Amino acid sequence: MYEGNPLTPSAKRPASAAASPAGERLWQACLAQLAQQLPEQQFNTWIKPLKAEVAEDFSRVTLLVANRFKLDWVRAQHGGQIASALQAVYGEPIALELALAPRRAAQRVNAAERRADAPQGTAAAEAAPATRAGAAPETPPRSRLNPQLTFATLVEGSANRMARSAAMHVAAQPGQMYNPLFIYGGVGLGKTHLMHAVGNQLLADRPGARVSYIHAEQFVSDVVRAVRHNAFDEFKNAYHSLDLLLIDDVQFFANKERTQEEFFNAFEALLAKKSHIVMTSDTYPKGLANIHERLVSRFDAGLSVAIEPPELEMRVAILINKAQAEGVVMPEEVAFFVAKNVRSNVRELEGALRKVLAYARFNGKEISIAVAREALRDLLSIQNRQISVENIQKTVADYYKIKVADMYSKKRPASIARPRQIAMYLAKELTQKSLPEIGELFGGRDHTTVLHAVRKIGAERLQLTELNQQLHVLEQTLKA
Incomplete structure (x- = not known):
């Protein structure tokens, strides 16, 4: 309630x-x-x-x-x-x-x-009323950018460092390298922030540049209107003349054949005139479902870079910075407490921060760990009830089609050892259990065995796209 x-x-x-x-x-x-x-x-x-x-x-x-x-x-x-x-x-x-x-x-x-x-850059024109019959699609505004979303306001960490570096390169030299730039990752990790930062930086350097930020849903709606009103000349004038197209959540193009065709045409036209395209998605290009192969190959031709869930230190920095933006000083120990309990994404982190600040303000209390624990009691209760080491073991075993008993056994074939290491990694990431406690729940293993698994899977996640996607699916399943 x-x-x-x-x-x-x-x-x-x-x-x-x-x-x-x-x-x-x-x-x-x-x-x-x-x-x-x-x-x-x-x-x-x-x-x-x-x-x-x-x-x-x-x-x-x-x-x-x-x-x-x-x-x-x-x-x-x-x-x-x-x-x-x-x-x-x-x-x-x-x-x-x-x-x-x-x-x-x-x-x-x-x-x-x-x-x-x-002010927000969304597409009210996505759903033009039927009374506008005969009207042509509106030319996209110059940017639709949120001026608050810049490189300066984006907290950097290992989770987004490569994506941020590539985005800054694009903003400084559009149309050169990394075209298109394809940024992928889960919900609320900062993909949209990074995209707006590219556009804001380019406009700061070149105020006359034609920049447009849109969500993929708007592009779909604009195609539908162009078909209804036979207005593809206006549509092409709007999109093919841009210097920078920033388009969010391209996975929404799935199963939309005409939209994919028009986006392919716009894509080719923009690349031909050395305009830059930056896209985001919830998965890497080859992981997109029901998107035509020729589009996927174009997406994959530039640079594809992931944004991961923020690590602990980055989550702490985000909380402290966001609190400062609200004119509040958040003690570091409180930021660590919140960051340890909210691990999934930046959006949920911001939501937790708002709850803590509001609770402290409404009750006239100083911000402390006790206040944060009370403000987030519902979140902590759900988290503690839903995510346990036992639940992780069962979910991972089901995913990799092994027996739950294999999690505790001394067997070492790769088909068992690998899922076991992944389960240990997730247990450390998603629960408050210590390394010795996790080891005990995995058949009495030493804490050094758990530490080795955590470091190994964590390092490989940054390098292996397929593993990263598997972990993302498992995390979303466990948090559902």
């Missing part, structure tokens, strides 16, 4: 669905949760502009959407997530409905989408 939320089941009270302050607080609390769960551009494009009407008894929330296309998209892509967030905030299931907004309300929703688009 949402901390400090007045909307507990006992707090139900009559109110106008459209004007209830309590209903508005419920929706704003839901938005706050969704903002932490979704990539910024998706949240600003699809969720933030929605208008909510909350029933008198809080049994139902109706979301008003500007047009049918957006209604279908929000229902299919985000309906379940919105319903879950409402339940988490309220403490009980709430029926969720989506409806087309009345004409005036739809105009207000569209206006909200345009406002959301301007």
